[in-house]
Amino acid sequence: MIDLPLPLAYLTPLVTVLVVYVYRLRRREASAAAALQSSVQSGLTDPPSLHPVVDSSICVGSGGCTRACPEGALGIIKGKAHLVHPTLCIGHGACAAACPVEAIKLVFGTERRGVDIPYVKPNFETSVDGIYIAGELGGMGLIRNAAQQGLQAIESVSRHRAPPGQLDVVIVGAGPAGLSATLAAIEKKLRFVTIEQEESLGGCVYHYPRNKIVATHPVTLAIIGKVKLGEISKESLLAFWAGVIQQAKVPIQFGQRMEKISRVDGGFVLKTANTEYQARSILLAIGRRGSPNKLGVPGEELAKVVYRLSDPEQYRGQHVLVVGGGNAAIEAAVTIAAEPDTHVTLSYRNESFGRVTESNRTQLQQAQAQGQLTLALRTQVAQIEPRHVSLDGDDGPLVIENDVVIVCAGGVLPTPMLIELGIGVETKYGTV
Ligand SMILES: Cc1cc2nc3c(=O)[nH]c(=O)nc-3n(C[C@H](O)[C@H](O)[C@H](O)COP(=O)(O)OP(=O)(O)OC[C@H]3O[C@@H](n4cnc5c(N)ncnc54)[C@H](O)[C@@H]3O)c2cc1C
Numbered sequence: 001m002i003d004l005p006l007p008l009a010y011l012t013p014l015v016t017v018l019v020v021y022v023y024r025l026r027r028r029e030a031s032a033a034a035a036l037q038s039s040v041q042s043g044l045t046d047p048p049s050l051h052p053v054v055d056s057s058i059c060v061g062s063g064g065c066t067r068a069c070p071e072g073a074l075g076i077i078k079g080k081a082h083l084v085h086p087t088l089c090i091g092h093g094a095c096a097a098a099c100p101v102e103a104i105k106l107v108f109g110t111e112r113r114g115v116d117i118p119y120v121k122p123n124f125e126t127s128v129d130g131i132y133i134a135g136e137l138g139g140m141g142l143i144r145n146a147a148q149q150g151l152q153a154i155e156s157v158s159r160h161r162a163p164p165g166q167l168d169v170v171i172v173g174a175g176p177a178g179l180s181a182t183l184a185a186i187e188k189k190l191r192f193v194t195i196e197q198e199e200s201l202g203g204c205v206y207h208y209p210r211n212k213i214v215a216t217h218p219v220t221l222a223i224i225g226k227v228k229l230g231e232i233s234k235e236s237l238l239a240f241w242a243g244v245i246q247q248a249k250v251p252i253q254f255g256q257r258m259e260k261i262s263r264v265d266g267g268f269v270l271k272t273a274n275t276e277y278q279a280r281s282i283l284l285a286i287g288r289r290g291s292p293n294k295l296g297v298p299g300e301e302l303a304k305v306v307y308r309l310s311d312p313e314q315y316r317g318q319h320v321l322v323v324g325g326g327n328a329a330i331e332a333a334v335t336i337a338a339e340p341d342t343h344v345t346l347s348y349r350n351e352s353f354g355r356v357t358e359s360n361r362t363q364l365q366q367a368q369a370q371g372q373l374t375l376a377l378r379t380q381v382a383q384i385e386p387r388h389v390s391l392d393g394d395d396g397p398l399v400i401e402n403d404v405v406i407v408c409a410g411g412v413l414p415t416p417m418l419i420e421l422g423i424g425v426e427t428k429y430g431t432v
């Protein structure tokens with residue numbers, strides 16, 4: 001064994017630790033820079049709603065925010081924190097809370113892209129008496145916030161009961177806010193109805209990727225009491241809610257979309273496609289994904305036309321047309337194409353895909369190369385029939401065999417309707 005001089009014996013392990021630290025730091029920074037570059041190249045630079053803005057003159061690059069972010073949306077580049085995956089940010093602010101030097105503030109929208117936030121009073125009433133908003137539509141993300149607000153909004157609603165012949169409240173939406181509000185309405189013995197445009201419970205949560213781990217915070221639900229689920233898979237969370245629904249006999253009208261609200265004496269009339277409800281109050285718990293954009297073509301009313309991908313396995317052995325050019329459309333097409341014996345066509349009106357992630361682009365190319373999927377670029381759906389779909393394209397009309405159409409053409413919030421009703425809405429461009 002060689003005897004090292006005493007200072008060298010101390011220095012060697014120190015230098016080794018330092019070298020490993022610097023190597024790892026550089027590797028993390030390079031990967032964060034590559035992620036940011038890929039987001040910019042793919043045009044995925046706009047966070048959906050509330051998101052962090054880092055003051056680089058204060059940031060010390062501690063990495064507290066990157067470790068705190070459960071979505072992996074932040075990274076450190078040249079010693080400063082950056083939102084490297086803006087579209088992954090769900091706005092719960094764990095990063096801001098973890099920052100040791102308060103370099104992060106949470107804002108809505110960006111300089112280029114405004115986000116409409118309705119004005120909501122502390123009792124959850126909007127600037128129109130009798131119309132309340134709870135959950136993400138009001139600007140605050142997270143399951144716990146939505147559920148808490150649903151409960152509190154119903155406490156406010158219950159102070160103004162309706163006369164006989166009128167409902168106390170219509171609750172719109174069965175995500176965390178609407179579900180919690182519904183439980184509270186049962187507990188308060190209100191006369192109410194809850195409507196949900198989809199056939200599924202859980203709102204946004206229902207559409208998380210399969211097996212996503214959901215970080216939940218303790219929350220109090222009416223009838224059920226305090227719920228502490230911690231980190232739980234999406235499927236287990238939905239199963240928990242399904243159990244709650246059964247236990248509390250929650251009456252939700254699925255497949256009913258709020259189309260219009262009009263004022264009448266002493267309340268409102270809310271219309272869906274086939275029903276109308278008269279109520280003293282309306283609670284909007286509709287989140288921020290909005291209602292799906294429609295194609296507006298003949299045959300779209302057929303039951304085989306859907307607007308979101310649920311279980312891909314159900315499409316095994318079928319002819320599926322996916323319509324759209326964003327990440328949701330590509331993910332739906334690729335996932336279904338991986339099922340045995342499926343014939344998937346992806347129709348998009350443009351010549352190439354713009355705002356999609358590199359990994360989706362690659363997966364699409366692979367599926368196409370393996371013959372699992374047919375791309376129909378520069379085509380638009382002209383007509384949907386029970387066994388076929390007609391596409392209009394540059395090379396003339398194309399008729400393809402079809403069992404299912406999945407339209408992924410984005411969603412639209414009912415902001416014009418809210419404004420028409422007199423609800424104050426502020427468009428925020430990167431402000432609190
Ligand atoms: C990918 C992703 C991951 C997330 N991960 C987490 C997490 O780990 N932890 C966490 O706490 N939060 C997470 N969030 C945020 C959380 O899901 C939302 O903040 C929460 O679901 C908001 O609840 P909500 O009830 O306000 O709205 P939503 O969940 O969006 O529910 C709104 C409901 O209203 C319905 N609706 C809309 N318009 C109409 C209409 N016109 N008529 C009838 N019904 C209508 C919708 O169909 C929907 O079911 C995540 C979000 C995303 C996108």
Ligand code: SF4
Pocket residue numbers: 050051052068069070071072073074088089090091092093094095096
């Ligand atoms: S707000 Fe939440 S999701 Fe967005 S960057 Fe911060 S910790 Fe991550």
